[in-house]
Amino acid sequence: MRRSSSLVAFLLVVFYLFLAGVFLPGEATAAGPEEQETADPWLTDEAAAVLYRPVDTRKDDLGPETRTIRVLVHYGRTEFFVANGRPFGVECESFIEYEKFVNRSIRKRKPKISITFIPVRFEDLIPYLLEGKGDVAAGLITVTEEREQKVAFTEPYVENVSEVLVAHAGARIPKSLEELSGRTVHVLRGSSFSHHLHLLNERLAASHRSPVNIVEMPASTNADDILEMVNAGIFELTFVDDFVAELWQHVLPDITVVKEVMLHKGGTIAWAVRKDNPEFQKSLNAFVDYGKRHLKKKIAEVTKRYFKDVKLLKNPLQQELFGRVKELSPHFKTAGSNNKFDWLMVMAQGYQESELNQNRKSPRGALGVMQLLPSTAKSIGFSDIRTARNNIAAGVAYLDWIRKNYFNEPDIPAEARVDFSLAAYNAGPLRIQSLRHEAKKRGLNPNLWFNNVERVVLDKIGEEPVRYVSNINRYYIAYRMSHEIEKGKEHSQ
Structure with a gap:
């Protein structure tokens, strides 16, 4: 299989490390992540610039007057994301290297070119590029005939x-x-x-x-x-x-x-530029060619400095859990009905919290299936949460209390209210509420969790709340599909 070997190898190593959660600063807790002792030498002040929405429109080609290159990136935990105020991801690392490359020929006392990242939805990458809201679209984009009619692609870096x-x-x-x-x-x-x-x-x-x-x-x-x-x-x-x-x-x-x-x-996979920007396309092509010969050392550096253990999703349907699911399902159904939650969703939360284990106790004293503090349970009227029934009832009631008191605004869609409530259950309602305001300041939708407020939470708190909500939604999909299969079997008998 022929590829632009060294550049691709660099991108693939970085990509694989990000998939593993390697570049994240560490496990976040409800109390917030610890401050980093040392800055990452890869990230210059210029390279770290992130705009959360396009602020100007221009279509100039690369030239002597260019001071900033705006990179439209697909926001996701592989291509590009921000954690603790710092950008990460495969496209981020690629363009940090490109910034160094493009500035090599600029004299010392002359202004340097800086990279600015603009995270957007995947479907907006090419439209925003054509509108002049960015200079290059970078999102692991596959070259297609339809796209080639609209934009010019660089030489492919994956073939x-x-x-x-x-x-x-x-x-x-x-x-x-x-x-x-x-x-x-x-x-x-x-x-x-x-x-x-x-x-x-x-x-x-x-x-x-x-x-x-x-x-x-x-x-x-x-x-x-x-x-x-x-x-x-x-x-x-x-x-x-x-x-x-x-x-x-x-x-x-x-x-x-x-x-x-x-x-x-x-x-093939390549970067996209406007067709009337041939100099910029030529510069990026030169970088792709440069990458074939000069990035082997960087691969070794990345691997040595950032490799860590992988956090893996578990299977909520594994055989040894069937007994727990059967035993606890009635309690989740009752608690879900009483508080107007899909019982499979709150059971997915119970699996995320404790793997449906009523005997689980955290170092902080959280108990049972829903990992609830006794003091929190008492504050909403549950004096004893030592049984699975009461523990589940209290945990789901607390989730409902969060939803009613913090995320009950009419502009928040029903599903997003659940997402926000789950995040707040993990990280605290006041913190999540304050970060909704921060999301609005950044031009994101404060009434949606996924791809909006979760970005700011990842930036300000860390990975834990983001992965918490994401995992629960995945476990919910598993439970929902399994439940529908079982219902289908019952109807066919």
Whole structure:
């Protein structure tokens, strides 16, 4: 497989370390992250500049008067994110290196060019670029004919991209696309993977074979989520781009990348610029070429300085937990009904808190399934939370109390109220409420958690509350799908 080897290797190593949560400053707690003792020498003041919304519109090409290059980035924990005031991610590290590269030819006493990152939704990358709200779009973008009609792409830094099968290590591994007949595959809704699987089903039908059961995940889910659920054994099979699969197999121990089972092959990944910016395109192409020869040392530095243990998603459906689920389900159903929560959602929270273990006790004295402090329980009318029934009732009542007292504004959608309440259960309602105000100042939507307030929480508090809400939503998906399967079995009997 031919690729721009050294640059790609650098990007892949950085990417894989970010998937593992490596560059995060450490486990955050409700009391907030500790201050960092030393600054990361990779990050200059100029490189650390982040704008949370485009503030000007211009379409100038790279030239002698250029002082700032605005990089439109897709906000996510792989491509780009901000933690404790510092930007991280594969595209961030790439353009920090580019900043050094582009400034090499500028004399010492002349003003340097600085990089400014502008995080946007993936679907806004190219439209904002064309509108002049940024100078380059960077989001691990696949080059397609449709996109090439709108923008100019740099030389690819990942070539010959294939859509490959990824399976749970304990699953029966198909050896060909035809052996997917009758199997269930989870993929992103509206993705190229889904499109190619439907084409496969047409071929299977022509040969009188059973179709693939294609399960398209909600738009709020991403490939990272699905891969983690495959690793946990919640799902068995999915498809992702091969270079992403290569990264994840170093991070997730229980996935198997089946390279010989490909839905599509021959794709490329590149950065996008406007067609009337040839000098900028030429500069980026030179950087891609430079990367082939000069980034091997940086790979070693990244690996040595940042490698840490991986935090893994667990499987809430594993066999040894079935007894707990069966025993506790009635309590979650009652508590959910009494407080107007989906009982599967609060059971997912219980799994995140304690793995549904009533005997769990935290160092701070939090008890039981919902890991609630006795003092907190008493403040809302529960004097004894030593039984699973009372513990669950108190925990869900407290979650409802948070929702009613802090996140009950009419402008907050119902689902977002649940997300905010979960975050506040973990990090404290006053902290989350104050960061909603901060999100508004940054041009983000203070009434939405995902891709909005969660960005600021990651920046100001750390990973813990963000991962807490994310994990609960993933466990909820697992419980919901399992529950629907069981209901289907009951109806068929």
